[in-house]
Amino acid sequence: MKKVIASVLSVAMVAAIAAGCNKTDPTDTQASQASGESQQGGGDETDPSGETEETQPQYGSGSEVINLWSFTNEIPNMVAKYIELNPEFGQKYTVKCTIVATDGGAYQQAIDQALAGGADVDMYAAEAAFVLKYAQGDMAEYAATYKDLGIDVDTKVAEAEIAPYTIDIGSRDGEIVALGYQATGGxxxxxxxxxxxxxxxxxxxxxxxxxxxxxxxxxxxxxxxxxxxxxxxxxxxxxxxxxxxxxxxxxxxxxxxxxxxxxxxxxxxxxxxxxxxxxxxxxxxxxxxxxxxxxxxxxxxxxxxxxxxxxxxxxxxxxxxxxxxxxxxxxxxxxxxxxxxGGTWVLANKDTDQAEGVAEIIEWITLDTSETGLQYLWANDKMGNGAKDTVASAVVMGKSDGTxxxxxxxxxxxxxxxxxxxxxxxxxxxxxxxxxxxxxxxxxxxxxxxxxxxxxxxxxxxxxxxxxxx
Amino acid sequence: MRNKKLVNYSKYGYLFSIPFILTFLIFTMYPIIYTLIIGYTDLQGNGKTDWHTITTVIQPKTADAQDAFEEKAISEFKKNREKDYKNETKGLDSKNPDDAAKLKEMRAEFDSLLKEQTKQVQFEKESESIASDKLEGEWRFKATFDKNGDGQIVEKEDFIYESSVSWVYLADPTKYAFKELDKYRAEYLASGDEDEEEEDVEADADAEADAEAEEEEEAGVSSEDYDYARLVSVSLHKKSNFFVRYEYNGTVKPGDDTSDKDVMTVKLSTGEEVTVYVQKIKLFENFTWVLTNAKFQQSFKNTVIIWIINFIPQLGFALLFTAWFTDRRSKVKGSGLFKILFYMPNIITAATLAILFNVLFGFPKGAVNDLLVGTGIMKEAYRFNDHEWALKIIVAFVQFYQWYGYTMVNLIAGVIGISPEIFEAAEIDGANRAQTFFRVTIPCIRQILLFVLVTSLIGGLNMFDVPELYAGVKQANGAVMTLNMFVRMVGLSGRYLYNKAAAASVIMFVIIVALSAVVFYILRDKDEAKLKKLRKQELKALKAM
CATH class of the missing domain: 3.40.190.10 (Periplasmic binding protein-like II)
Structure with a gap:
């Protein structure tokens, strides 16, 4: 009997080693090993049943999936509004939102691990406190330029009269990788x-x-x-x-x-x-x-x-x-x-395979100056949250009512x-x-x-x- | 016969040691050794901060050559296009008014197209000589070292780099757009003059659409279809070794200390030479950085101080309550309920406690401040969270509050395990309560006390949740920054310096092991050790017989 127990335990241990070996390839460079390990650790942290607040709302019912990472439900709500105004977008795409609050640096850790580990991130947000890291700094290489997404950034930015600091902060080597929808002049x-x-x-x-x-x-x-x-x-x-x-x-x-x-x-x-x-x-x-x-x-x-x-x-x-x-x-x-x-900037992952859909949403959020564009809705309390916010486009501000x-x-x-x-x-x-x-x-x-x-x-x-x- | 009774090991007992060894290796040794290895490298979370990608080095500084070549290429291109244009307009006579209009149109069209396409004609001279497949993968540098700066050159060929190359691919405009345009021109010329204007417009629109389609298709076409590749950047990363080197590129200014740097001259395949300074990482660099870091030393001091302030009252109260709850002479009413209530703080999460105590000790309005100011003990509210010792005492108190019940429960369990005969013997000998407790109980629960002491020590040195949530690393100049908080600050925030954080973790591990070993040694059971020795000697003597 003891022999049986001992041998079963031994086999179980060996199986544990084998399972562990598959996840970490010893011939990888140390950097990818570390990011792999830390992603496993990160996976524990962002476990929905864990301590950090994380919710995963989902909008749309299409077959193409867009993954959006954010730290508040502001941008997910915008996506919901966009699908409301453009049902055919909702029929083509499903937008899966991952929300991790910024307390204690939890959001930065989660998004860093997701990007470095190659997880499916199509769009993500960055707050003013740390946007530089994602637009120009250590994590900037993961951001796609708006031009690559197919947005005619140069003309649209000039047309919408976007606040210059929004562009400055969101530019990497002169190319826009992020734009904010708010203008947070104080x-x-x-x-x-x-x-x-x-x-x-x-x-x-x-x-x-x-x-x-x-x-x-x-x-x-x-x-x-x-x-x-x-x-x-x-x-x-x-x-x-x-x-x-x-x-x-x-x-x-x-x-x-x-x-x-x-x-x-x-x-x-x-x-x-x-x-x-x-x-x-x-x-x-x-x-x-x-x-x-x-x-x-x-x-x-x-x-x-x-x-x-x-x-x-x-x-x-x-x-x-x-x-x-x-x-x-x-x-x-x-x-x-x-x-x-403050302010929130919206970025896209350069490895996204949903460039078209992501470009559509981003353009609607940051560059659309029409009355159905997000900025106009945001500035005129049409989002249903009782707030009139200052937005990045001076054109929209000019035609909005701020009483x-x-x-x-x-x-x-x-x-x-x-x-x-x-x-x-x-x-x-x-x-x-x-x-x-x-x-x-x-x-x-x-x-x-x-x-x-x-x-x-x-x-x-x-x-x-x-x-x-x- | 006596030998066999004394030595009674099961025949297959050794099989159990296999899973034990495996557990130890996988769950204890592997993480420790891996962390130790990281502590010797320059691994960083964002990876690029200390790696200087050598793009500017590999990008040849051939701006002049490039310009000249571009000029030559553009002028050749223009010549060819003019030739084509001449061919197109051969049949048309400028004197004829109809033809003149057509000529004008074609000329305008040609000019605008030419303008667009010369913009696309960009060349990298070096791209001709460095084939793209040569740039990808491994590079072996033949590098010449001037190791000591004494002019003595040493050649080495063992620098292996992994490269990642990025290219921009451009179509030869001469081959695509005009080709299509040629086709339309040919068709148009062959079809006659009737639908002249319509077809002209159509041809224009179609040509434009085609050109656009070409551009769109470019993205999906593979590199073989392209004629020119423009080198954007080459990043070289040293293939990972046990000891990794920092690379510096041009950030050494005249007058800088280069004694710890090797000067490396890199010869490119184009014949160009470039100087790179390579700095060796010192073997224990991360460990010495951690040990000499003021914040680390401060955090170690803080950890020990907070633990001591927390542990002494914690043990004191636990022993006191244990004495009261296990007293044989008097029974406390509702002792079960009390034990539960004392244990409850251990169940409260650290986050809840942090919020609770923040509200209690808030400034300017907080429960404690209101009390102090209201009763007149202090004239104005006290900034608890900004004063070093106040903060330390609060955190120590929270830890005490959380753990005294747990300690008490452990000690009670130990006391219950003492055989009652010993207590009866003490009673008979006339010991009073205090004497019983100090002379009988405590020596008997020595092992439990050792357990409590060691686990509290380990937990205390690992202290993290309460100080981090209540105050953080920056409050009051790091007054309650513990070792674990230091590791998190360095490795999991800011610059994500995994290597230094790993070194700090290993140092923490060594400290904890050392201190635990000391505690074990002090509280070892000397009598049992002596007994074991005697038994061994007896066995030996028996075997000899």
Whole structure:
């Protein structure tokens, strides 16, 4: 009996080895071995029954399959809308969507493994925080140029007057591989009632004069902040609100081409801006994306923040949900320093075998300026999600109506469109997200008086060099 | 006869060792050795950051030659087309008004077509001499090394590279589009003047459509049908070896230190020479990078500190509760329920705990801050998550909270296993509760304590889920960055430096094994070791008899 058990176990072990050997061919190069192994690991991570949120909706009923990877259900919903408007597309194609949220870098890991491992990815999305990596950086080789897909990019881009920074960021060696559908130029979103109380007016043009809109510096803004403080209001919720403006207004990227760390003056200014906020008690020192920050957007008794900085999506997707009774009490005006924040770019895999179908969808999303094009629907709240977003095509913005109830009927597009002019992709690197995290921590230490400026900057540089092996 | 009783091994027991050995090899040794191997290479996730693809090297710098050749080719092309045009228009007389109009049309058409097609005439001089099949696959470089910079040249022929080549294929416009146009011209000339204008228009449209069709077909036609291939790039990747080398191309500036780089002169088949600097990877480069990395050292310190702060109260409380629950003299009411409640925190996932404690310790509004400010202990809210020690203590507390119940359950199980006679003997000897616990219970559960200690040590050194979800590697300048978080930061985010992460993992493994071995040695059962020795000696003596 023991003999039988022992021999059965031995055979089972040998079978396990044999099965394992088939998956990894020893003559492969190490790189493909590693990516194969990591894809197996990645397969575990993106298991639908696992911890990361992953859903797989599917649209259309055709025989040709298009695989779409995204981190929110924005683009899948767009695909659903397109199939609604063009049923014959839905009859020809089935679009299978894989959605992996970006928390903890899960989306980047999943899409990296899928692309490197040769999985079936036809279309994928990339957020502004990491789009450079997929359009110009380490993963750029997997993206197809729009021209190769058959889209007449050069003429269409000029016709639609797509915002230049969208093109800059989405270009690899001068060829467009990705375009965004949103234009995320930022504006200052302020409370009209507080403005009336302190400055006597809530008219956006007058407020722009008071805060020094478009001046490129914060001098008048600080004066306004002092006035607000005198009446018991805080000008911003926390340092992070100012950080978004400083970071994307920078003229130089974090790393130069020799991988040395370069601190752009606009970003270095954040050190002093944050310190001023703390020293003069001009903010509530909340972080961002946490309870206290959301509370400042609402109508609670303690909510006394004057303004937020953000693009249209901040209004539509963040503040609208938190505003409560303050809906209608907000206005939009040009900020003192121009910036942009966020955005989603759409890319296609160069090895896709559905180039035609993918080209159709991408063109509809990014370059179609007609009234049935996605950008027009997006900008005029025709997608059914109650949001009017600023889109990349200036032509569409020009013929869209941007009046928002949230802003008391103000046509917000008038303020967001000039904001897009400030956006430039020239100062981004593919490691921005991580480097920003280290920088913010160092700035926090300096602002709260725990380190002096040189020590804080040195700490930041040490952290980045250690973490990235530069 | 006594020999046989003492030595009573089953005849087939050795068969069991086969699956055990296989399990050990597959599940323990293989991953460790593979990780170790990666730690010696320059393997990176995105693969290209440290590989400098030598496209600019192989692309011959023959712009002048190329221009000259193009000019010559274009002028020849134009000459040929003019000749064709002359042939077409031979029968037409420019003085005749009808013919003149036709001539004008044909001339215009010809001009526009010519313009388009000269754009397509692009040549790579080198593509003539390097056949495409030669570029694919393996390259063996005959390289001359100036190893020490002393002028002494060493020739080596053992550089094997894998190349990936990309070409752009172009059709010879002279062969395709005009060919069709010729056909239409011939037809037109043969058909007569009646349907002249219609056919002219048709011929134009058809010719254009044909040209377009040709272009579309180009994509699907194989390379043999094409006449010219334009070399876009050649990337060379060193075929994987155990020790992989970095390649540098032209990023060495004058004044740079080249003592650790070999200077390699590459002679191409075209006769062109190119200089490449090849840097040897040092054998333990990744391991030394990890060991000297400030973040790694910080994470090691953090791991040990957090584990100690967590483990001492954890063990203390577990022992205390064990003593109370297994006390023979007094029975705690509802002890079963308490054991369940104490074990429950272990069941809560780390993500839930992270959210819970983030809400508790949030700034400026959080439960603890509200409490402190409300009761007047502190004047203003405290930024727990931005202060190093506050963060460490919170994370250690969460770990303690999760695991004290588990430890307690293990210890209780160990105590229950002690034979009650020993306790009775202690009672008879007049030991009180404390003495019983410290002098009788604890020595008897030595093995369980060893188990608890070692598993807690291993788990503690591997600590990852709670600090990562609660704070992350960047919070408070890496105050709660543990070893595992460091490995993840280096290998699975940012630049995906698999090699360095693998080296860090191996170092972690060595540390854990060493510390566990130390614990095992300290808590070994000295008496049993002595007994074993005695028995062995006895056996030997018996055999000798």
């Amino acid at each position: 504006a200052m979103i302020y409370r009209a009632s507080i403005a009336k109380d302190v400055f006597g007016t809530d008219d956006p043009d007058k407020i722009e004069e008071i805060v020094g809109a478009g001046s490129g510096n914060w001098d008048k803004f600080w004066d306004a902040a002092a006035q607000l403080k005198a009446k018991g209001y805080k000008v911003v919720a926390g340092g992070d609100d100012m950080w978004n403006v400083c970071e994307k207004a920078a003229s130089k990227a974090w790393l130069d081409k020799d991988n040395n760390i370069v601190i752009a003056p606009e970003r270095e200014a954040y050190f002093d801006i944050y310190k001023k906020l703390i020293d003069d008690d001009l903010s509530k020192d909340t972080g961002s994306w946490n309870e206290a920050w959301y509370a400042e957007m609402g109508a609670g008794a303690e909510a006394n923040t004057f303004c937020f900085f953000g693009p249209a999506w901040l209004i539509n997707y963040v503040m609208a949900g938190q505003a409560g009774d303050t809906v209608g009490d907000w206005r939009v005006c040009t900020p003192p320093v121009g910036f942009f924040w 928002l109830d949230f802003c008391g009927g103000q046509n917000v597009f008038e303020k967001f469109i000039p904001g897009n002019a400030n956006a430039t992709g020239k100062a981004m690197t593919q490691y921005d997200e991580d480097i920003n995290g280290f920088f913010k921590d160092a700035a926090s230490k300096y602002a709260h008086g725990e380190l002096d400026k040189d020590a804080a900057i040195q700490q930041f540089k040490d952290n980045v060099t250690s973490a990235f092996a530069l």
